[in-house]
Structures are given as structure tokens and as C-alpha cells.
Amino acid sequence: MVAESQLLLWVIYPYVAMTIFVVGLIWRYDRDPWGWTSKSSQILERRMLMWGSMMFHWAFMFIIIGHIMGILIPVSFYNSLGVSFSSYHIISFYGGSIAGVIAVLGLVILLARRLMDKRVKATSGVDDYFTLIFLLIIMVSGMLNTLGYTLLVGPYDYRLTIGVYVRSLILFRPDVAVITSAPFTYQLHTLLGLLFFAVLPFTRLVHIFSFPLPYMWRKNIVYRSTSKKG
């Protein structure tokens, strides 16, 4: 029998977060198309943005790939390829640490830019600061695991707990026991990660979903008709 607090934390909270994520995105897309942008401020300041934005975004891409590798792909897949935990851990540790440090540094530069540059500061809203600080907190909590836990405690195969738990959530058969057995820092990052999804629709982060892939196969000149149904 699962304790009520555990049920709240590991079953109800995740589904509430994901519901807010899905419904929030649809609501935002429908209700606020004018506000759906990447909120670029490059025109106001370019030097610090170049470093901060490039470092953060590229590292973030690798971090997403890392999370897919560690959480969505089951251990059995790696086993079938003959990848042992020690070799997986080397990739995960070094790849994750490098990407994580670059992303955190990028965020720090972006935050410093927002606070230091007169023009960027004057045009910043709560949303901008909140998004940056929130991302920084999540990234640091992730680094507590990748760097902190590994160096202080030792290698931990999160694929066997976090990975199993997240996939159980996706399949609507939440496995609470497996997540409660994970170390606290890993649990913390999981909870913050879920919060990230709940918060995302209400921040500028929605631009992630506008990454213009269809552009790759679109024709160059776009015509639109005002009289015919396009």
C-alpha cells in the first residue's frame, strides 16, 4: 500500500503537471498567438547574447538527447547491444557533465546580461527572469546528480529507477515503489523536471515547439491569398 503523501507526490502531481502542460499549450496556442515568440532581444544586445545563447541552447540540445538516452530508452536495449553499465556511465557522466556545465554557464551569462545591459534590463519582464532562474535551478539540481552524486557517492544507474518510473507514468501504470527507492537528489530533479513541463506553456519557452523543422522542405516564396481559402 502506497502512503498518501507518496501517492500525491509521485502519481497525482505528475499527472496534474502533464495535464497542465498539454492543456496549457493548446490554450496558449489558441488564445495568445501574438505572444508566441522566442522573445529575442538580440537587436538590443548582441555580444553577451552570442556566448550565453549559443552555450545554453546547444548544451540544452545535448541534455535533451541525454535524457532520452537515459530515461526513455530502457536498459534492456543497451543490454541487447552489449553496452555495460560502466561504459554507459562514462558516456553519461562525461557527456552530461560537459553539457550541464556549459548550459549552466550559458544561463549565468544570460542572467548577467539581463541584469547588466541597460536596454535588456529595461525591456525585461517577470517572465524573463523567472524562466532563467527556474531553468538555472533545474539545471543545478541535475548537476547535483551527474556531478555531485557521482563524485561524492558513486555511479548510480538511474535507468533502473528514474527511467522505469518515467516510462511507467507514460504508460499510465505509475510505479511508485521504484522512484521512492531512488536517492533524494534524483527525486528532486524528477519533481522539478515535472514542474518544468507544467510551467512551460506560460513562459517564453513555448518557442521550443516552434522550432521550424518544416522550413527544411518548404518552398522559398510563400504566397497567400486573401480571397481564396488557402
Place this chain on the structure above:
Amino acid sequence: MNIKAQICMVMNLDKCIGCHTCSVTCKDTWTNRPGAEYMWFNDVETKPGQGYPRGWEDQIKNKGGWELKNGKLKLKQGGKLMRMLKIFFNPVLPTIDDYYEPWTYNYEQLTSAPQGTHQPVAKPISSITGIGSKLNWGPNWEDDLAGSNVSAPLDVNLMGLEENLRLEYEDTFMFYLPRICEHCLNPSCVASCPSGAIYKREEDGIVLVDQEACRGWRFCISGCPYKKVYFNWKTHKAEKCTFCYPRIEAGLPTICSETCVGRIRYIGLILYDADRVKQAASVKGDRELLSSQLSIFLNPLDEGIRKEAIRNGIPEEWIEYARRSPIYKLIVEWKLALPLHPEYRTLPMVWYIPPISPIADKVIQMTGSEADIFPSIDKLRIPIKYLANLLTAGDEQPVRAVLKKLAAIRIYMRAISVGVQPEWDLIKGSGMTEQEIKEAFRLLSIAKYEERFVIPNSHKELARDLYTDQGMVGLPFYEREEYAKYLAFKGKASKGHYPGSSADSDAMSGKI
């Protein structure tokens, strides 16, 4: 053949007095709001000079427009994949300093300053930061060559000119260049937009930014070689000249044209073959672009073209307007107008008649005889090479031909009005017939309102979804309440309540 109609403009630089009325009325109409203060959909530059934004013509630095790579037309700022890799930081995007940091003045200081020995001064304050700002550039910073000894040497159009011809005080030359969006046939901003938010209107070729679809990726701004797409720092979306489409749709000229005191602007239709746009923009030499662009314009008087145009869905009324178009005469028939920087390969659709006045006067003074004008056209005050660098990718021949025609018009009309025999050899040498000269004189000098502006009504009242396509308008909402009203209206409209409801249209036109 795929015939499309394009609404386009010709500006007669011969008559521009640089009064900035076009800029001011345009700003009052479109960009007089937060985030858009620095945008001038229309600006008037003094040439030679770097212009606004500073150095916009330097495509080595800006990488705007297209280039021919291994015989293929490519965006200068890189292919799609290369640009996707630069989406987090666009290396060729101008900053606000290249335009200017918008400013207002601390007017309160004038009345609230404590008594002192000096007059109080209203200091400039930045409209972005609200604190004092240093002014070091602006949309008309080089007005009438002000400070051009410092800034003008960097004008790329001076390349290829003899050193001593450039900016020596005695040889100084200048003219005005009013600029709006070119509403190109092959727009590089449209091709640059990853979101597909910028589009060319099928009906009249006006290029607009869909504010609901724009995601602020900024490539249109660097992609446009004319730097006529702007980034609103408040809404974080791109905005540009709309060719005053609400007026155009009603058959009225743009606000810049309507208020032009020199009557230098002409608006009308051109029919062109959209299937041949890419081919025309891909010709090998930069100097072939003028003739290749001319080759895709279609003669509206041709009965075959008329039938084909109707088959392509162009209303008969529009073809009638195309037949009376002043643009077709100026660009195709008389070949008096030339495109701005055709070498950008965007096939721009705002063309210019090069200025002659300061030239001819000097020549006549020099030689005392009109007959000497043609041989002397190369010794004019505004170097032909400069005009050629601006209008014909450096090819002097078309510029010389236009100047000869403009001179011939003057010589003929002067002879008529003072009652002497026109010098027929000169007039024949210009390549214009007597009839054409009379017509051109009427269009250029008398410049009647209804002859300058031949704009068909778009009959928007017959359009299927006038209100549901509201997002395509190209300008953002600022106030939350207005936006809410718009959304409520859109919701109603999509449920089919809108057609013919006068109450609804009042709400739309009056409030939102």
C-alpha cells in the same frame, strides 16, 4: 504561364525635395507606438551617404539578398540548414545602434528646472531605457550631406568612382532617395522566414508579416538586403511596410504617396509571369538582371495576355487598370525608371527615375548650347557611375539612356513653350517619339492625381472571410483589452455571425 498582378511604385527622384513629409505621415500612421519608434517604413536618405540603418547597402557585411552559387540562386546568409544552425544567434543581424536608439526629450526640465544662470535644456532620453542617451545616428542623420565628410566615404556606391570625383567640396553632389519596402517579386525576406510568417499576397504582391505566425527568429531582418523589415523590441516580432494595404484595397494610394508634396510617386499595376521569376533572378551577370526582370513583365494591352490573365483569376477590372498603369509606361514602355540595386536579385518593385536637374543646369551653363547636352551627359554633376551603382548594378548605359530621354523631354517642351523649333535630331536621338515625350511630360510634370495613382479596388466587401483572416494584417495589438475584443470577435466570426452584420463591422473598424 502563371500571370500575377503586382502593385508597384515608381519614384521620380528628379522632383524629390527631401522634405520628409512621406516619412512623417507614414510614421504617424504606422509606427508611432512603443517598440516601433525606431522603425521608418519610409525614410528619405541623402545620397551619397550610408543611409539608415547605417551601411545597409554593404552586403559583404550584411549578407542580405540572393547570390548565384554554382549557377543556383541561394540566399546570401546561407542555406536553410546553415541558418538553422545559427538560429540561436544570428551573426549578421543589425543591432539597434545601426538604426539608432529611439529617443524623446525630457521636456519637463524646461518648466520645472530651478532658476539658474543658463536656460534649461531638454535633454534626450532613450525611449527604451528611459535614461539619457547619446545621439549618434538616425533615419536622416546625413540630411543634406550633414557630416558626410565623415560618413559618406563608406557609401558602397562610391566604389569604382575616381577618387577626386567623390567628395571634394567643389565636386560635391547630392540627391534624395526615399525608400520603402520593395515588395519584391523574389523576396529574400520571405525565403528567409523559417515560420512561413512573411508572405506575398497572391492578388497584389504586397509582402506582409503575419503577426500571429511570426516567432521572432529574425532571419527576415538579415535576409532583406534593403533592411526594410524591422524587429519590434516590445512585441518581439517582425514588422514592415504594408504598402498601406487597407488604402490600396480601397483604391487609394499609400499615405507616403498621397502626402508627397513633390508629387514624385506613382502607383499602378504590373502583370508578370510568376513562373519565370526564379529564372529571371538567376541570370548569370548582375547587369543582366534589369533586362531579365523587364522580360517577365507582360503587356496588358495584348489580347492573349488579357485572356490568359483572366484564366489565372485576375479580375477584368484589374486588367483595365493595368492597361492604364503609369508604372507600365514608366518602366516598360518609356524605360525611364530603374530598379534599386537589382544585383540583390530580389526583383524589387519600387523603381526610380534618376535625377537630372542639377546636371542639366550645369551643362547648359558650361557650354551655353542645348545641342551639347548629349555628349556632355558624362560630365554631369551626379556621376553616372554613381547612379549606375545604385540603380543598374554598375551598368552606365541604361542610366545614360534615361538621362538622355529626360533631357529630350525638357528640350522639346522648352522649345514648345518659348515658341522655337525643337532640335529634332536631339529628340530622335533620345529614342522617344514626339507623342511619347508629350505623354511623359504630362505624367512627370503635370502629374495629375488620377494619372499618378491608378489603383483598382480590391472589392474586399466580396471577400469570403474578411474577418477570420484578421491575423494576417501585419501589425500587432498592444492593449490587452483590444486583443481580447479581437479574439472575441474572431470567435464570433468563425461561428459565422459576422457577414453583413453592421454592428460587428462598426466594432471592428472603430475600436480595434
